[in-house]
Amino acid sequence: MTATLSTNRGVTGNILTSDTTGASATATAPFGHALVKAAEADSRIVGLSADLSKYTDMHIFSERFPERFYQVGMAEQNLIGISAGLARTGLIPFATTYCVFATRRAYDFIAIGAALGKANVKIIAGLPGLTTGYGGTHQGIEDLALMRSIPNLTVIDPCDATELSQVIPAIAAHPGPVYMRLLRGQVPIVLDPVKYQFTLGKGQLLTEGADVGIISTGLMTGRALDAEKQLHAQGIRASVLHLGTIKPFDRDAVLALAKRTKALVTAENHVITGGLASAVADTLVDAGIAVKLRRIGIPDCFCESGSIPYLIKHYKMDAESIAAAAVSALS
Amino acid sequence: MNSTLTDRATEIAHVQAHAKNLRRHVLHMAEIVGQGYVGQGLGIADLLAVLYFREMNYDAQNLVWPARDRFVLSIGHYSIGLYAALAEAGVIPLAELDTYGADSSRLEMSGSEVTPGFEMTGGSLGHGLSQAIGMALGVRRLPRTESGAGFPRIFNLLSDGELQEGSTWEAAMAGAHYRLGNLFAFIDCNNQQADGPPARVMNVESVDEKWRAFGWHTQRINGNDIAALLAALDACKTVADKPHAIVLDTLMGKGVPLFEQREKNHFIRVSPDEWAIARAQLESGAAQ
Numbered sequence: 001m002t003a004t005l006s007t008n009r010g011v012t013g014n015i016l017t018s019d020t021t022g023a024s025a026t027a028t029a030p031f032g033h034a035l036v037k038a039a040e041a042d043s044r045i046v047g048l049s050a051d052l053s054k055y056t057d058m059h060i061f062s063e064r065f066p067e068r069f070y071q072v073g074m075a076e077q078n079l080i081g082i083s084a085g086l087a088r089t090g091l092i093p094f095a096t097t098y099c100v101f102a103t104r105r106a107y108d109f110i111a112i113g114a115a116l117g118k119a120n121v122k123i124i125a126g127l128p129g130l131t132t133g134y135g136g137t138h139q140g141i142e143d144l145a146l147m148r149s150i151p152n153l154t155v156i157d158p159c160d161a162t163e164l165s166q167v168i169p170a171i172a173a174h175p176g177p178v179y180m181r182l183l184r185g186q187v188p189i190v191l192d193p194v195k196y197q198f199t200l201g202k203g204q205l206l207t208e209g210a211d212v213g214i215i216s217t218g219l220m221t222g223r224a225l226d227a228e229k230q231l232h233a234q235g236i237r238a239s240v241l242h243l244g245t246i247k248p249f250d251r252d253a254v255l256a257l258a259k260r261t262k263a264l265v266t267a268e269n270h271v272i273t274g275g276l277a278s279a280v281a282d283t284l285v286d287a288g289i290a291v292k293l294r295r296i297g298i299p300d301c302f303c304e305s306g307s308i309p310y311l312i313k314h315y316k317m318d319a320e321s322i323a324a325a326a327v328s329a330l331s
Numbered sequence: 332m333n334s335t336l337t338d339r340a341t342e343i344a345h346v347q348a349h350a351k352n353l354r355r356h357v358l359h360m361a362e363i364v365g366q367g368y369v370g371q372g373l374g375i376a377d378l379l380a381v382l383y384f385r386e387m388n389y390d391a392q393n394l395v396w397p398a399r400d401r402f403v404l405s406i407g408h409y410s411i412g413l414y415a416a417l418a419e420a421g422v423i424p425l426a427e428l429d430t431y432g433a434d435s436s437r438l439e440m441s442g443s444e445v446t447p448g449f450e451m452t453g454g455s456l457g458h459g460l461s462q463a464i465g466m467a468l469g470v471r472r473l474p475r476t477e478s479g480a481g482f483p484r485i486f487n488l489l490s491d492g493e494l495q496e497g498s499t500w501e502a503a504m505a506g507a508h509y510r511l512g513n514l515f516a517f518i519d520c521n522n523q524q525a526d527g528p529p530a531r532v533m534n535v536e537s538v539d540e541k542w543r544a545f546g547w548h549t550q551r552i553n554g555n556d557i558a559a560l561l562a563a564l565d566a567c568k569t570v571a572d573k574p575h576a577i578v579l580d581t582l583m584g585k586g587v588p589l590f591e592q593r594e595k596n597h598f599i600r601v602s603p604d605e606w607a608i609a610r611a612q613l614e615s616g617a618a619q
Binding site for chain 1 (some may be wrong): 397443444450451452454455457458460461462463464465466467468469470472473497498501502504505508509
């Protein structure tokens with residue numbers, strides 16, 4: 001007898017599965033292609049991976065520039081340490097692994113090896129938040145909190161292929177250590193590649209509405225834009241402020257939005273403590289602004305294994321949950 | 332006596348004179364603050380004298396010269412020894428040694444890259460060798476005109492206790508994997524870590540067999556014997572495709588019998604009246 005799943009249940013995808021939930025258009029491996037393009041223009045760029053080059057789109061670079069790629073094996077502390085050493089000889093290393101391994105396992109190496117001395121290391125970390133169904137071991141749910149608290153470190157959570165492609169040359173040109181959350185494989189295109197212009201440290205107001213302000217980062221921005229459409233159909237006008245850079249934090253954009261709208265909703269692919277929501281709350285408290293704030297993100301728990309669509313619904317990370325939070329904040 | 336032997340004897344005497352000066356600087360720094368890692372500073376003076384006054388290519392006036400050999404200190408608390416060497420070499424002013432461990436000084440008790448001549452921040456143990464590997468790989472990419480015939484060399488100093496940090500062995504694998512003949516790891520076995528001797532805390536022996544098994548060109552010598560240090564470095568010149576591990580058995584407090592014989596401690600406490608005795612013992616002792 002062959003065991004079968006009932007047809008309405010999802011299954012955990014393999015580790016290479018990309019989350020393109022809700023996306024109508026995608027681009028293939030935007031990080032790998034952007035890095036090759038940057039490396040063609042700047043011979044100081046080198047690449048490294050801790051046995052995950054194929055799983056972080058680094059293989060596009062290593063195939064194009066085999067002599068500029070260093071494989072370090074499953075050794076994340078060494079990945080960051082070697083990167084820092086390379087940087088100290090004037091090179092610009094881009095090092096890839098998963099968020100969980102970079103931040104949990106190699107934290108001291110990022111803090112002391114890279115950040116303390118402002119070594120020019122770019123850490124590119126895959127599987128942020130709920131972009132894999134592999135459960136607590138592989139889901140980087142608290143990396144923004146960990147990285148945001150390290151001095152000197154720039155922290156970026158791009159929302160789509162358009163932004164990611166622009167972030168790579170921007171951080172290559174920016175002297176100093178950077179942690180970037182990677183969207184890999186088939187990556188949704190949310191922002192118009194012709195119109196969108198990424199600026200390090202600056203948020204972008206994507207829609208303007210006076211009722212509620214939705215502040216989002218990473219792949220939640222696509223869902224925030226979907227939520228904006230749902231709210232519009234209900235007669236609620238929402239502003240969507242996308243913050244691709246988590247550190248340095250664009251406080252001015254947050255404060256301007258808080259003054260222009262009646263309530264705020266944050267949406268992040270991360271636990272709701274220590275990441276975007278906390279940065280927004282810090283900003284509001286520092287400025288003495290009292291405003292209703294609803295936080296969409298992963299609750300204070302390790303997540304289940306499962307299919308991405310199931311997990312997103314289960315943990316209320318979908319557009320419908322963002323829209324519902326906006327309605328609740330306004331009520 | 333043939334000329335080679337004479338040259339070597341001259342070289343040894345030259346390094347010994349510098350090693351003695353380093354020990355004077357170490358005592359001076361420690362006496363001013365009344366404490367410090369004086370045992371480590373005295374114990375490692377011979378290696379630092381060999382590196383800074385015989386082996387390394389560097390320019391004390393141009394610390395960012397890309398083709399320089401680099402000294403990478405993993406064990407930040409040995410900074411007292413490196414400050415002595417950097418002052419002796421003219422990288423930092425001798426007078427600045429008076430500020431060792433003082434508030435707002437560049438010469439921190441656990442050294443960092445705020446001090447000129449420090450290539451990285453050690454002290455959180457297990458970082459140095461990884462960064463040294465990155466540097467050894469990086470300098471191989473320098474334009475030929477910068478690197479000349481041979482690649483710049485990276486000299487990393489780590490310690491026996493530090494070998495307990497697992498990252499050291501990640502790095503040991505990588506150094507051999509990349510066949511980094513321009514990478515040198517000196518492992519100072521002074522047989523003392525914070526909670527006691529490694530044999531009791533967590534045994535790290537056999538240190539030399541471990542490095543050999545990881546694929547390194549490995550030697551084990553008396554780290555307070557300048558002739559042996561020079562011979563070991565010479566032996567490395569015949570091995571181009573392996574990283575070099577030189578395991579040093581050293582004596583904490585070397586050169587000052589009062590400290591050599593003291594019950595061993597990671598952080599030696601010295602009473603105020605003992606500094607004069609220590610200085611006198613150093614001055615009256617043989618060159619090493």
